[in-house]
Amino acid sequence: MLELKNVTKRFGGLVAVNNVDLLIKPGEIVGLIGPNGAGKTTLVNCISGFHKIDSGTIKLNENDITNKSVDFISNQGIRRTFQIEKSFKELTVLENIACGLISKNKHLKENMDKAKEVAELFGLNNQNNVSAKNLTIQTRKRLELARAYAIHPRIIILDEVMAGCTDYEIDEVLEIIKRMASESISVIIIEHIMKAIMSISEKIVVLNEGKKIAEGLPSEISNNPRVIEAYLGEELVV
Amino acid sequence: MSEFMQLIVNGLLLGGIYAVIAAGLTIIFGVMNVVNFAQGDFLMLAMYAGFFIHQFTGLDPYITLILVALLFFFFGIFIEKSLISKVIEGEHEKHILLTLGIAVFFRNIVTVLFGPEYKGITVPYRFKSYEIGNVFISHPRLISFIVAAILMVLLWIFLTRTEFGRAMRASSENRHAAELMGINSKLMFVTAFGIGIMFAAIGGVALMPFYYVFPEVGVYLGLLSFIVVVLGGLGSIPGAVVGALLVGVIESLSGEYIDLSLSHFGIFIIFILVLLFKPQGILGGEKIS
Amino acid sequence: MIRENILKDRTFLIFLILGLMVPFFIKGYALKVAIMIILWGIAAYGWDVISGHGGQLSLGQAAFFAIGAYSVNIAYLSFGIPSLIGIIIGIVFSAIIALAIGLVVLRLRGPYFTLCTLAVGEILRTLLIYFKGFTGGAVGLSFPYQEHSFISMQYTYDYPYYYLGFVMLIIAIITSTVIKNSSFGLKLAAIRNDCDAAESVGINLMMTKSKAFIIAAMITSMSGSFYAIFMNYIDPGTVCGFGLSVQILLIALVGGRRTKWGPLLGAAILIPITELTNAYFGHIRSGLPMLVYSIILIFVVLYASEGIVNIFSKRFAKPIKEEI
Numbered sequence: 001m002l003e004l005k006n007v008t009k010r011f012g013g014l015v016a017v018n019n020v021d022l023l024i025k026p027g028e029i030v031g032l033i034g035p036n037g038a039g040k041t042t043l044v045n046c047i048s049g050f051h052k053i054d055s056g057t058i059k060l061n062e063n064d065i066t067n068k069s070v071d072f073i074s075n076q077g078i079r080r081t082f083q084i085e086k087s088f089k090e091l092t093v094l095e096n097i098a099c100g101l102i103s104k105n106k107h108l109k110e111n112m113d114k115a116k117e118v119a120e121l122f123g124l125n126n127q128n129n130v131s132a133k134n135l136t137i138q139t140r141k142r143l144e145l146a147r148a149y150a151i152h153p154r155i156i157i158l159d160e161v162m163a164g165c166t167d168y169e170i171d172e173v174l175e176i177i178k179r180m181a182s183e184s185i186s187v188i189i190i191e192h193i194m195k196a197i198m199s200i201s202e203k204i205v206v207l208n209e210g211k212k213i214a215e216g217l218p219s220e221i222s223n224n225p226r227v228i229e230a231y232l233g234e235e236l237v238v
Numbered sequence: 239m240s241e242f243m244q245l246i247v248n249g250l251l252l253g254g255i256y257a258v259i260a261a262g263l264t265i266i267f268g269v270m271n272v273v274n275f276a277q278g279d280f281l282m283l284a285m286y287a288g289f290f291i292h293q294f295t296g297l298d299p300y301i302t303l304i305l306v307a308l309l310f311f312f313f314g315i316f317i318e319k320s321l322i323s324k325v326i327e328g329e330h331e332k333h334i335l336l337t338l339g340i341a342v343f344f345r346n347i348v349t350v351l352f353g354p355e356y357k358g359i360t361v362p363y364r365f366k367s368y369e370i371g372n373v374f375i376s377h378p379r380l381i382s383f384i385v386a387a388i389l390m391v392l393l394w395i396f397l398t399r400t401e402f403g404r405a406m407r408a409s410s411e412n413r414h415a416a417e418l419m420g421i422n423s424k425l426m427f428v429t430a431f432g433i434g435i436m437f438a439a440i441g442g443v444a445l446m447p448f449y450y451v452f453p454e455v456g457v458y459l460g461l462l463s464f465i466v467v468v469l470g471g472l473g474s475i476p477g478a479v480v481g482a483l484l485v486g487v488i489e490s491l492s493g494e495y496i497d498l499s500l501s502h503f504g505i506f507i508i509f510i511l512v513l514l515f516k517p518q519g520i521l522g523g524e525k526i527s
Numbered sequence: 528m529i530r531e532n533i534l535k536d537r538t539f540l541i542f543l544i545l546g547l548m549v550p551f552f553i554k555g556y557a558l559k560v561a562i563m564i565i566l567w568g569i570a571a572y573g574w575d576v577i578s579g580h581g582g583q584l585s586l587g588q589a590a591f592f593a594i595g596a597y598s599v600n601i602a603y604l605s606f607g608i609p610s611l612i613g614i615i616i617g618i619v620f621s622a623i624i625a626l627a628i629g630l631v632v633l634r635l636r637g638p639y640f641t642l643c644t645l646a647v648g649e650i651l652r653t654l655l656i657y658f659k660g661f662t663g664g665a666v667g668l669s670f671p672y673q674e675h676s677f678i679s680m681q682y683t684y685d686y687p688y689y690y691l692g693f694v695m696l697i698i699a700i701i702t703s704t705v706i707k708n709s710s711f712g713l714k715l716a717a718i719r720n721d722c723d724a725a726e727s728v729g730i731n732l733m734m735t736k737s738k739a740f741i742i743a744a745m746i747t748s749m750s751g752s753f754y755a756i757f758m759n760y761i762d763p764g765t766v767c768g769f770g771l772s773v774q775i776l777l778i779a780l781v782g783g784r785r786t787k788w789g790p791l792l793g794a795a796i797l798i799p800i801t802e803l804t805n806a807y808f809g810h811i812r813s814g815l816p817m818l819v820y821s822i823i824l825i826f827v828v829l830y831a832s833e834g835i836v837n838i839f840s841k842r843f844a845k846p847i848k849e850e851i
Contacts (some may be wrong), residue, residue, distance in 0.1 A: 048727065070726035079727065086724035088717055099717045103729030106710045147728065271639040324829055330637045331584055332828055335780070341825035342773055342817055349814030428530075453814070457769070460647070464642055503653050506646045513639055514631060 001025055002047070002078075002155055002196075004188065007040075008054035016042040018055070018210035024155065027184040029177060030220070031191065031201030034228055037101070038207040040190045041083055044157045047188075048080050049073040058156070075103055077154030081161050089133040093124050096132055096143050100150030115150065122146040138169060145176065155186045159211055162193050164194045170196050198222065204231065240372035246488045251379040253486025254386035255444045259459065260466035260478040261393060262437030268410040269430035270326060271408035272333045276436050283344055284310055284439030284453045286352065292359050294330015299359070303385070303443045307436050314435025318428050326427060341456070349453045355463060356450040378447040385444055389437070390479060397475070405505035406430060438463075458502060462489075465509040539700075539787075543618030546693055550686040558685050560802055564794045565692040568752050569788030571779040572699035573746030578776070579784030580706055581739035583721030586772045590651040591621045593767035595751025597821070600668045600761060601661065614752040618745045625744035629737040636722070648772055655763040670755065688757050695749050696791070702746065704787050706739075711821025717738055727750040747775075770817055777824050783834025794837055797823070 008015065008086050017039045024030050032040050045051040047058060049056050049070035058066045058074035079100070097115035098108070105111055119125040120141055132140055141161055148156050158177070161172050170193065177187050177200055191197040198204070198218040206214040206221060208230040214221055222229055284306050296469035299392045319342065325332040366377040372390045397403035409416040411428040417423055441459075449455055466485050470477025485505065553561055570592060578585050598617030602608035608616070620627045632643045645669075706712045714735045717725040726732060765771070774797075781807050782793025801816045808815045831838060 005731035050723070069731075070723075071729050072730045074727055074729035080725075082724070086721045087725075088724065090720055091713075095713065095716070099713060099725070099730075100728050102710050102713055103731075108708070108710045108713065111710070111713075144724075151729075156782075229553055278739055321825070321829070328596045332832065334584060334638055334641055335776075335832075336825060339821050339828060341821075342770075343821035343825065346814040346818035346821060354814070386813055397844065461642075461646070468639070468642075503650060503657075506650050506653075509646055510631065512633055513643055 001058045001061055004047070005057050005059075007043070007046060007053050007058065009042055009051055009053050015210050017046060019052070020207070020210075020212050022205065022212075024188065026186055027181050028183050029187045029189065029200055029202050031189050031197040031204045032207065033191065033194075033197060033204060033221075034207035034213075035195045036138040038230075040207055041159055042210075043207065044159060044188065044190065048078055048157060071103070077151075078157070079148035079155070080157035081141070081148055081152065081159055083159045085137065085141050085144050085149070087132040087135075087143050090131060092129050092131055093119055093135070093143055094128045096147050097124075097150050100147040106176070118150045122149075124170075127197050132164075136187075137164040138165060144165060145173075145183050149176075149180065149185075152183065153185060155188065156180060157188045157190075159190045161189070161193065161194055162191055165193075174200050178189075213236065243371075243521045244373050245494055246487055247373050248379065249487035249490030250483055251375070251383045251486070252448070254383035254442050254492070255482075256462060256466055256486055257479045257482035258386045258389055258437050258444070259441035259463045260470070260482050261390065261475050262434035262441070263463050264467045264470070264473055264475060265430050265437075266434035267440055268414060269406055269466070270427050272321075272322065272326065272431075273330060273337070274434065275334055275337040275460070276344065277463050278456030278458070279341040279344040279435070280310065280314070280435050280438040280456075281442035281445075281459055282348065282451075282453065282456030284442035285449070285455065286348060286357075287439075287445055288443040288452050289357055289359055290381075299446070300381075303440060306443050307440050310438040310439035311432045313439075314432040317435070318431035321446050322431060323424070323427065341460070345453050345456065352453075354453055356430075356452045358450045361444055374421035380445070380507070382444040385440070389440065390475075393433075393475065402429070461509075462505065465488070465505060468509065469512050538645060538803040541698070544698075544783070547690075549693075550689050554685075559687060560799060562685065562689050562692055562757060563802070564791070564798045565689070565696050566750055566757065567775065567778055567798055568791040569692070569695050569699045569753065570747055570775045571782070571793055572696075572703050572747075572748035573743045573750060575703060575743075575779045575784055575790055576746065576777045577736075577739050577743035578692075579779060580703075580712060580715045581736055581743070582739075583736060584637075584641045584776075585644040585743070586641050586769070586776070587646075587648035588661070588743065588747045589767050589769065589771040590648045591604075591625065591747040592751035592771060592775075593651060593655065593763070594621045594624060594744075594765045595748030595753075596755035596761045597662060597668070599735060599752045599755045600670055600765075604659075604668065605669070610756055611751075612751065614756075617748045617752045619687035621744040621748035622741050624657040625741040626737065633733060633736045639743030642751075645769070645772075648767060648769060652763045652767040655767055657720070665763060667760060667765075669760040682832065691756070692698065692753055695753060698749070699746050700741065700787060700791070703790075706742070707785060707787075709737070713808055741830070773817070774820065776818055777827070780832070780834060781823065781827055783838075786834065786836040786840075789834050796835075 004020060006018055006198060007020045007098055009017040020043060022075060026075040032043070034040055037215040042051060044066070046053050049068060049072070052067045060078065062078055063076065065076055088099060090153055091099070094115045097118050098111040101111040101114055116128065117127065119128055122145065124139070124143060124146060127135065127139070128147060132143060135143065145158070153201070162173055165173065177189070189197055189201065201218055204214075204216065204218050205212060206224075206227050213230060214224045214227050218223075249478065259277065259281060263274055266272055266274045276455060279406070287306050287309065288299070288302050291297060291305060292299065297305070317340070321336060325336050367374045397407055405416070405421045406426050406429065408419065409421055409423060413423055416426075445459070462485060466478055466481040469484060470479070470481030488508060534712070549561060550558060570588070574585065574588050577583055585597060591780050595614070595617035596619055599610055599613035600611035602616050603610060628647060632640060632647065636642055662668065706715070714725070716728050717728070717730055718732060722732060751766060754766065778793035778797050779790045780793070781796060782791065783789030797820070800819060804816045804819055
């Protein structure tokens with residue numbers, strides 16, 4: 001269970017994340033939406049340790065992980081993908097996934113074997129020995145996802161993992177997310193593709209200008225006037 | 239006390255020249271994102287050029303300065319077009335290795351052609367100085383400082399008042415956006431490098447009254463310019479000025495109060511400390527400002 | 528990265544056997560050159576651990592080379608400790624210094640790190656000159672001949688030096704290969720490719736880089752000790768000089784970083800060039816070998832930066848079956 005209380009992050013004079021509370025249960029799928037610049041990526045950067053927060057606390061299963069290092073938080077069971085994908089370009093698909101396992105297990109062969117299983121799960125196993133730099137961007141994003149999943153983390157954060165996907169690819173990713181949730185992995189999704197995020201999330205959290213302006217079921221959110229206003233007239237299509 | 243003031247004044251005056259060299263380095267970094275490991279060695283070459291021009295033509299050192307400056311502006315352009323441009327798209331590692339190779343090449347071609355012996359020029363006004371209060375201001379230092387100051391003002395005008403200069407600043411902030419605005423990156427790179435090398439050359443010639451000319455002279459001065467740039471913030475010209483004055487003073491003080499062979503040591507330690515605690519530099523900033 | 532067991536690798540075994548036989552066929556000056564190739568190869572393997580596998584470009588490995596060299600000399604001259612122990616002292620000392628410096632220097636990335644290592648090398652060189660009483664200052668130390676014995680590692684002929692060096696070389700090659708095929712090597716590869724992503728999968732950057740830095744220092748120290756033993760004379764300018772750092776960088780770069788044979792191959796190419804240059808032109812001007820080096824460096828950076836071994840293995844690589 002992930003608990004954020006009064007989390008605030010400032011960059012000089014700009015308050016990027018303003019007093020945000022958040023509670024995420026095991027296996028819960030939470031969608032994080034908001035206009036550009038709302039602070040979504042900054043918030044997940046705070047959770048994953050890439051930004052140090054200025055006030056508030058972040059707890060994972062009662063353990064305080066506020067302002068701990070990125071690798072510490074990662075080893076507590078929080079894994080993520082990045083808005084601009086960060087696969088290891090010179091490494092192969094299997095090696096990339098094995099990297100996801102490496103901090104917990106020193107045996108390379110075991111990691112590589114497990115990586116093969118994960119690659120198959122994600123439909124990557126026909127390119128096991130291809131270097132990431134030779135893959136399409138969509139495949140690399142899938143790889144990043146596989147790498148984050150490999151260790152069966154407690155929480156996985158997906159930052160715009162569906163950007164640029166075709167409808168079919170979106171459905172594939174939704175399936176993957178559902179499967180992860182069924183394995184008690186909490187999923188935090190940042191997405192702009194409303195159809196997708198509304199359909200899969202159990203709960204939606206809306207940020208605007210750093211503040212949480214709404215939280216609730218997708219159906220409640222799509223009718224929330226404050227949310228609609230934040231998007232400046234964009235109609236939310238469910 | 240007046241001795242202390244003397245050291246400070248000396249340091250500040252020399253710092254002016256360091257500012258010029260460092261400004262060159264910082265422009266190259268700001269616009270091209272290239273770390274020029276050969277800055278000190280271009281400086282060294284300029285010193286040799288100045289030396290030989292003075293030797294064979296007996297020209298006044300200040301005319302020599304202008305000549306060398308122009309010469310090295312074009313030399314910089316030549317190096318950029320023939321070598322640097324080939325690696326500019328890559329990561330820092332290639333920049334480092336290439337400029338390193340250039341630096342070592344310069345150092346050793348000079349050794350091979352002219353030998354490792356120290357050379358020096360003497361200027362008739364070498365020991366002339368002015369007295370203000372309890373402090374002696376040496377004429378060569380003062381002139382060098384004035385030259386440096388004029389240069390920095392000219393640079394400032396260029397970067398803020400001319401369209402080309404503004405284009406360069408835009409390019410250093412965001413190359414792609416600048417390209418979309420129609421700014422020719424290649425031209426920016428070539429110019430930036432030319433200016434950067436020209437400044438190193440001017441710095442070198444300006445330092446000739448104070449330093450012997452020998453192949454390794456660029457090593458210390460190059461490292462010094464890096465320290466200045468890091469202190470002031472990579473890409474920041476005001477930072478380079480402040481950093482240079484500071485470094486000049488530190489160098490002057492530590493040369494006096496610490497054993498001479500350790501004075502360099504003091505600078506290195508400061509360098510490492512700055513890198514550790516404030517890698518963005520005292521004034522910060524990643525673009526030319 | 529397929530896990531190889533190096534002892535089952537046929538090429539390595541052949542190398543081992545041929546290597547052991549070398550002094551039977553090669554003597555005199557050629558044997559000296561072979562010994563130099565081995566010496567610089569070892570140093571290059573050391574550099575490769577931090578700057579190849581680790582991806583952090585170091586221009587200060589000369590510092591550890593010097594620690595190895597001076598440890599052996601000072602251990603004997605000041606304390607009467609025989610060379611074999613001196614080598615180990617050097618290695619231990621280098622590891623400790625690398626740990627300490629690493630904590631400071633490894634926080635920096637890219638050019639900042641490189642500059643810092645340069646500064647470290649220069650600082651050590653300055654210190655070596657300053658503490659003349661201990662180190663002989665700028666004049667250096669020479670190693671007086673004591674006796675022909677194993678533990679003091681001084682011999683009247685060259686071939687025992689060859690075998691000493693060969694043993695060290697084997698250690699270096701095995702270390703390099705083990706790193707490449709281990710989890711540790713994968714962690715380094717991750718850091719090399721993307722630090723942030725590496726951290727996000729739980730890799731501790733400092734600890735991993737530090738380990739690489741220490742191992743690199745130990746191997747470089749070993750080569751420095753070997754240098755002191757073989758050359759009988761060391762001085763700060765040579766063993767702690769920036770030129771040395773550049774030389775080992777170039778050797779590893781030319782041969783191919785992160786490869787089993789790259790650093791050795793690089794040495795095998797560049798050292799004879801140095802020797803030839805010195806032999807024919809050394810009396811005219813110093814600086815010619817470094818001049819040649821710099822031209823090679825520029826050429827390699829522009830056109831062959833992966834190194835010879837990698838270029839060849841790409842030529843003959845089996846095409847990988849891909850389905851997009």
